[in-house]
Amino acid sequence: MRQGMLVWSVFLTGVLRAWLYVLLAGFVLEKRASAKRKGLLLAAIGSGGIAVLLFLLPAPEAVGMLLEALWLSGCGAYALGAEVRMCLFLGAFYEIAFSLWQFLLSAGLGLWRDSGAFLDGGCPEGQAGSWLTLALLGLVAFLGARRREMSEQDRFRLLSLPVLVGFLGVITLSEQKAVFLPEELLDVWIFLSLVLLVGLLVFHMRGQYRMEQEIARLKTEQAELLERDYQALNRSYEENARLFHDMNRHLEALYRLLLGEHYGEARTYLEDLQAPVRELASTAYTGDEAVDYLLNSRAALAAKDGISFELQVEFPRHTNLRSADLCAILGNLLDNALEAAGKVAGAERRQVSLTIRRIHRMLVIKVENTFAWPVREEDGEIITTKKDGGFHGWGLKSARAAAEKYEGILCTSWEEEWFRAVVTLVYQGLGTEEDKN
Numbered sequence: 001m002r003q004g005m006l007v008w009s010v011f012l013t014g015v016l017r018a019w020l021y022v023l024l025a026g027f028v029l030e031k032r033a034s035a036k037r038k039g040l041l042l043a044a045i046g047s048g049g050i051a052v053l054l055f056l057l058p059a060p061e062a063v064g065m066l067l068e069a070l071w072l073s074g075c076g077a078y079a080l081g082a083e084v085r086m087c088l089f090l091g092a093f094y095e096i097a098f099s100l101w102q103f104l105l106s107a108g109l110g111l112w113r114d115s116g117a118f119l120d121g122g123c124p125e126g127q128a129g130s131w132l133t134l135a136l137l138g139l140v141a142f143l144g145a146r147r148r149e150m151s152e153q154d155r156f157r158l159l160s161l162p163v164l165v166g167f168l169g170v171i172t173l174s175e176q177k178a179v180f181l182p183e184e185l186l187d188v189w190i191f192l193s194l195v196l197l198v199g200l201l202v203f204h205m206r207g208q209y210r211m212e213q214e215i216a217r218l219k220t221e222q223a224e225l226l227e228r229d230y231q232a233l234n235r236s237y238e239e240n241a242r243l244f245h246d247m248n249r250h251l252e253a254l255y256r257l258l259l260g261e262h263y264g265e266a267r268t269y270l271e272d273l274q275a276p277v278r279e280l281a282s283t284a285y286t287g288d289e290a291v292d293y294l295l296n297s298r299a300a301l302a303a304k305d306g307i308s309f310e311l312q313v314e315f316p317r318h319t320n321l322r323s324a325d326l327c328a329i330l331g332n333l334l335d336n337a338l339e340a341a342g343k344v345a346g347a348e349r350r351q352v353s354l355t356i357r358r359i360h361r362m363l364v365i366k367v368e369n370t371f372a373w374p375v376r377e378e379d380g381e382i383i384t385t386k387k388d389g390g391f392h393g394w395g396l397k398s399a400r401a402a403a404e405k406y407e408g409i410l411c412t413s414w415e416e417e418w419f420r421a422v423v424t425l426v427y428q429g430l431g432t433e434e435d436k437n
Helices: 002-028 037-056 061-080 084-113 124-146 152-175 183-245 247-259 263-281 289-304 323-342 395-404
Strands: 308-313 351-359 362-370 376-378 381-383 409-415 418-426
Touching: 002 037, 002 061, 002 084, 002 124, 037 061, 061 084, 084 124, 084 152, 084 183, 124 152, 152 183, 247 263, 289 308, 289 323, 323 351, 323 362, 323 395, 323 418, 395 409, 395 418
Parallel strands: 308 351
Antiparallel strands: 351 362, 362 418, 376 381, 409 418
8 A cells, every 4th residue: 555655656746747848948949939738748657657757666866867857858849849959958857956956945845854765765764855846846836937027037046946956955955963964965966956957058048049130030030121211311312412403494384384274284283293301300309310311201101002001209309219119129120010900901900009107217118900810829929920931930039139228128018900019118218308397
């Protein structure tokens, strides 16, 4: 009876151990929503079976850790659709961390109860360390699951806390004399805890490198957007340069039309002359020429595509908000909104609105648009529906990266046929009297 209970305990701890690995690996790799149930079930049952096999056929602990790490890595790569190399790294990291805390908690219980039975996995007391470790890692997984939006630094702090505390715990155990622990065993765990610390730092450095690559891609996209708008502005100025160059001829033509009392033709002629000027004259006047042009160019594009475009702007002057960052935010959000609204059936339902409001030292930018296709989301990120390549799908990421420079955030929501993107930026005034008010 006792042996059967121990086998069930070993099996259940193995199952939960695998389940927590897939959960934590999905959290670290930002693939929480993509885990396959079949892969999760395979990992759990297989890990439980391996744990029972190692319990019934005693083997060195290192062999058990290696087998479980390889099994969990393969199942994690299948369940999450992640890179095998990363899953191998995380599998080894997870096995060492789990075994370290199992040893620490078992030794701690032994010190508390003044008994060495807690370090023997073949007795009921020896299972207590496994269950307490599962509870600890479950708490870490719960904290990670509650915060859907977590920065790289926050994720690093959450993962490094148990590793650092584990290292300090092993050092503390090596100094106590109440429960006998072989010196060789303590040396092994001190070495493995150092391996964990180094592995965590390597993983963090990899995350920083990946972030730098993403920022470089975003900067490339931003440069392309600015170049595109610059070329459009240049073409508009060329048109107006030709207009003013030919002004004398136009005035002479108008004079002859009016002299001949051809008033209708003169009115039409004037309207044609005003067309290229009107595009530049309908300025939103935010105080930033680049932003003004961007808003007006998007308004002209909306009018061309038959989209109702509403603009309400309350913009602060003389701040630390850079034109390039504002254009990255507004350009990406408005481009997405205009494209989505342009695919709505029925011209009367194609609507886009932009609201910019100043609230104390915070600038709120809200873009709303109608849309026709279902929104796809994964791990809190909206997935593009475009099938071609290029920079598609990076619009919201580019806007978010620009917002984070000003302690800002980007939030998206949708209901029925309306999509909403809201950006908040914290800005600083440059000391003018107007900005102080």
